[in-house]
Every structure is written in C-alpha cells, then in structure tokens.
Amino acid sequence: MDNILLTKQQTQVVIIGAGPSGAIAAALLQQKNIDVVVIEKSLFPRFSIGESLLPACMEIIKKANLLDVVDKASFQLKNGALFHKAGRFSEFDFSNKFTEGGSTTYQVQRGKFDKILADEVQKQGAEIRYQHKLIDINFDYKVLLSIINEAGKEYQIEADFVLDASGSARVLPRLLDLEEPSSFIPRKSIFTHVKDNILNDGHFDRDKILIAIHPDDHEVWYWLIPFSNGTCSVGVVAKESFLVNYSSDNKLALQQLINEEGELNRLLKNANYTNEIGEALGYSAKAQKLCDEKFALLGNAGEFLDPVFSSGVTIAMKSAELAADTLIRKFSGETVNWRDDYEKPLMVGVDAFRCCVEGWYSGAFQDVILYPNPSKKIKEMICSILAGYAWDGKNPFVIAPSRHLNNVFELCKS
Ligand SMILES: Cc1cc2nc3c(=O)[nH]c(=O)nc-3n(C[C@H](O)[C@H](O)[C@H](O)COP(=O)(O)OP(=O)(O)OC[C@H]3O[C@@H](n4cnc5c(N)ncnc54)[C@H](O)[C@@H]3O)c2cc1C
Numbered sequence: 001m002d003n004i005l006l007t008k009q010q011t012q013v014v015i016i017g018a019g020p021s022g023a024i025a026a027a028l029l030q031q032k033n034i035d036v037v038v039i040e041k042s043l044f045p046r047f048s049i050g051e052s053l054l055p056a057c058m059e060i061i062k063k064a065n066l067l068d069v070v071d072k073a074s075f076q077l078k079n080g081a082l083f084h085k086a087g088r089f090s091e092f093d094f095s096n097k098f099t100e101g102g103s104t105t106y107q108v109q110r111g112k113f114d115k116i117l118a119d120e121v122q123k124q125g126a127e128i129r130y131q132h133k134l135i136d137i138n139f140d141y142k143v144l145l146s147i148i149n150e151a152g153k154e155y156q157i158e159a160d161f162v163l164d165a166s167g168s169a170r171v172l173p174r175l176l177d178l179e180e181p182s183s184f185i186p187r188k189s190i191f192t193h194v195k196d197n198i199l200n201d202g203h204f205d206r207d208k209i210l211i212a213i214h215p216d217d218h219e220v221w222y223w224l225i226p227f228s229n230g231t232c233s234v235g236v237v238a239k240e241s242f243l244v245n246y247s248s249d250n251k252l253a254l255q256q257l258i259n260e261e262g263e264l265n266r267l268l269k270n271a272n273y274t275n276e277i278g279e280a281l282g283y284s285a286k287a288q289k290l291c292d293e294k295f296a297l298l299g300n301a302g303e304f305l306d307p308v309f310s311s312g313v314t315i316a317m318k319s320a321e322l323a324a325d326t327l328i329r330k331f332s333g334e335t336v337n338w339r340d341d342y343e344k345p346l347m348v349g350v351d352a353f354r355c356c357v358e359g360w361y362s363g364a365f366q367d368v369i370l371y372p373n374p375s376k377k378i379k380e381m382i383c384s385i386l387a388g389y390a391w392d393g394k395n396p397f398v399i400a401p402s403r404h405l406n407n408v409f410e411l412c413k414s
Contacts, residue, residue, distance in 0.1 A: 021299030022165030056388030191235030
C-alpha cells in the first residue's frame with residue numbers, strides 16, 4: 001500500500017473532504033463512471049455540527065442514490081419548524097409550502113449520517129482515503145495535489161479537476177489566498193447533546209426543530225433539535241460581547257442562557273448535560289470566487305452564511321449537485337463556463353437565504369415569522385425557503401428576495 005501511495009497517481013477528479021458535499025459529489029460523478037478519489041483527513045464517524053436537514057436536500061440525496069440508506073437509519077423525522085419569542089409561538093409546517101416537492105426530512109446525528117453517506121458512496125465504487133490530508137496544490141499543468149497519508153508519508157495525485165469540500169477548513173481558499181470577509185459579524189455558538197427527558201405529554205413535537213429567541217436580545221437565539229433516541233442537540237448563538245456577561249465555563253453559560261428562555265427552560269428542566277460542550281466562533285465565511293477552470297469550492301469551503309435556518313447541509317448538497325452536473329458535461333466533451341453553470345445558479349439560493357439571515361439579525365424577519373395573522377400565500381412562499389426550496393424560480397422571494405422581504409417587513413410593521 002505504502003509503495004503505491006508514494007508514487008504519483010492519476011484520476012479525473014479529486015474531492016477534498018467526505019462530508020455531505022464531498023459524498024454527494026462523489027456519488028453523482030461515480031454514477032457517470034467519472035474516476036474520483038476522495039481525500040478525507042479524519043476517520044469516520046467524526047463529530048460534526050449541523051444536524052437539522054431541510055426537505056429540499058432529500059431530492060439531491062435521492063438523485064445520488066443515497067436515499068435508501070438514509071431512510072433505513074431510524075433518524076428523527078422532521079416536518080417543520082417552531083419559532084418562539086417571549087410567549088409568542090409560530091409554527092411552519094413544511095407541507096404548507098408554495099413549492100412542489102417533498103415536505104419532510106430528518107434530524108440527524110451528523111457523525112452517523114455522514115458515515116452512512118460515505119460508506120454507501122464507497123459501496124457504489126468511489127474511493128475514499130481516510131486519514132489522508134491535502135497539504136498543498138499546484139495548477140501549473142493539470143492539478144497536482146500533495147497529500148499526507150495515515151502513516152505521515154507525503155505523496156501526490158494528478159487530476160483534471162479538484163472539488164474542495166473541506167468545510168470550515170477551507171483548504172483551497174486558504175492555499176490560493178481567496179478568503180474574503182463575510183458580511184456577517186462574527187458570532188459564537190455553544191452547543192451540546194443532552195439526554196432531554198422531555199415529557200411525552202403532547203406539548204412538544206419532536207418532529208420539528210425549535211428556534212427560540214432570547215427575551216431581552218433578539219440577536220441571541222437557540223436551537224433545540226430532537227433526535228429519535230431521546231436526546232436533543234441544543235445550542236445558543238450570540239455575539240461574544242453578549243457572552244462576556246456569562247460564565248467563562250461554556251457548560252454553565254449554556255445552562256444559564258437556557259434558564260433565561262421560557263420554553264427551553266420548561267422543556268429541558270430534567271435534561272442531563274453529560275456530553276462534551278462544543279463551540280464554534282466566527283464561522284461565517286466567504287471566498288472571492290467559487291470556481292475556476294480547474295477547481296470549484298463546495299459547501300462551507302465556498303461560503304457559509306449562518307446556522308439559523310439550517311441551510312448549511314442543503315447548500316452544501318446543492319453545490320455538489322451543480323458542480324457534478326457541470327463536470328459531467330465537461331467530461332462528455334461539452335464546453336462549460338464554470339461561473340455561469342456553477343457559481344451563478346448556486347448563488348440564487350444562497351442569496352435568498354442571505355436576505356433571510358440579514359432580516360433575522362435586524363429583527364424584521366423575526367417579526368414576519370412571528371406575525372399573528374400572516375397572509376396564507378406569503379407564509380407559503382416563506383415556508384418554501386425555510387424548507388430549502390431556495391432555488392425555485394417561481395417563488396418571488398427567490399427571484400427578488402431583498403425587494404419582497406422588505407415589502408413584507410413594512411407590512412408587518414404597520
Ligand atoms: C453552530 C452551527 C450550527 C449548524 N447547524 C446546522 C443545521 O442545523 N443544519 C444544517 O444544514 N447546517 C448547519 N450548520 C452548517 C453545517 O455544519 C455545514 O454547512 C455542513 O456541514 C457543510 O458541509 P460540507 O460538506 O461543506 O463540510 P463538512 O461537513 O464540514 O465536511 C468537510 C470534511 O472535509 C474534511 N477535511 C477538512 N480539511 C481537509 C484536508 N486538508 N484534507 C482532507 N480532508 C479535509 C473534514 O474532516 C470534513 O470531514 C451549522 C453550522 C454551525 C457553525
């Protein structure tokens with residue numbers, strides 16, 4: 001094995017990272033007999049945050065022939081989202097959406113979910129090299145990737161194209177100096193998995209994510225994502241300047257903050273906090289461009305907005321689908337234009353989510369979401385975006401998100 005690895009190798013496409021974007025891209029390329037090698041620095045399962053999926057990503061999972069294994073994994077069903085602020089609730093049931101398409105998905109422990117996808121992709125014939133880390137890249141001739149294997153030895157692979165699916169490691173933006181500051185200010189998230197002990201008394205719907213807003217600061221919000229095994233993912237997002245008023249011990253800070261939010265305090269009063277507490281800081285990220293003649297950035301390696309609408313995995317999978325479609329056309333001899341065929345279509349949905357996130361932190365979109373008597377049609381259109389159908393060219397909130405959201409913000413003010 002080592003001898004093989006020490007020699008230069010060749011393939012059509014190298015994918016850096018076997019998370020959701022890497023796995024979907026590998027499956028779609030493999031289906032078309034395009035030669036793919038996936039380089040993954042960890043050993044799966046490994047922890048990852050980002051557990052609440054959106055219905056729109058199920059169509060991509062299906063297209064990649066990965067739906068059966070996901071359906072069989074006994075993950076918690078998800079059919080909507082519940083929002084709460086200071087006693088006001090607003091429910092979005094994904095079946096009441098403007099866009100056609102599936103209205104359910106899952107709430108998944110990402111370690112297990114990512115491994116299920118990656119294992120199936122391997123079964124379908126794509127090669128995944130675990131504990132292999134990309135350390136350098138050269139585009140002088142084709143694409144020459146320098147990699148360190150699990151034994152610490154360096155080797156090289158030559159490819160026609162590279163897909164960077166390295167998530168927040170953002171390998172290519174860093175190596176190629178493509179980093180650009182995100183327009184979102186840095187925020188911190190503290191999170192864990194709890195044994196929730198939530199009473200099954202009909203007052204809590206495990207099929208929905210709960211998003212709660214701090215009663216005193218609308219920029220501070222929480223998620224509660226129930227899993228099928230009696231545990232929940234719970235986390236809070238706030239500016240660091242807000243968190244300095246809380247314990248420097250993340251577990252104590254998280255519990256203090258949960259106690260301040262009426263609904264979470266009620267639901268989690270018997271919860272056991274036995275698992276590690278995680279944190280993520282300044283996670284919003286952007287690149288100057290998402291593609292060139294020999295590379296494309298997928299998922300978080302390209303742009304990550306914010307966790308609030310659970311859009312990360314869906315955008316990651318959509319980017320993989322668009323990049324794979326473009327590569328399939330390229331390898332079949334068609335002329336492709338990466339900016340027109342990949343970056344621009346991807347940005348349609350990213351920009352729709354971007355406007356929602358901006359409105360969330362200004363508070364205006366929270367007022368829309370919590371509005372007591374919304375127009376049925378407008379709620380359905382917003383519900384479509386919350387369900388991940390952010391690329392539906394028939395939805396006015398996708399075509400011109402800023403204009404339509406601003407109109408609705410004004411309506412909800414008056
Ligand atoms: C606090 C928080 C909460 C979130 N909640 C949600 C949510 O509820 N729902 C949702 O959809 N999204 C959520 N997200 C976003 C979600 O985590 C990401 O959008 C998603 O995981 C991106 O997938 P990906 O395939 O781009 O990257 P990843 O899933 O991060 O996978 C990248 C892979 O690349 C590998 N890698 C990295 N560097 C190298 C290297 N040099 N060589 C080889 N391999 C490498 C890594 O080991 C990893 O396995 C959240 C994010 C944050 C910060």
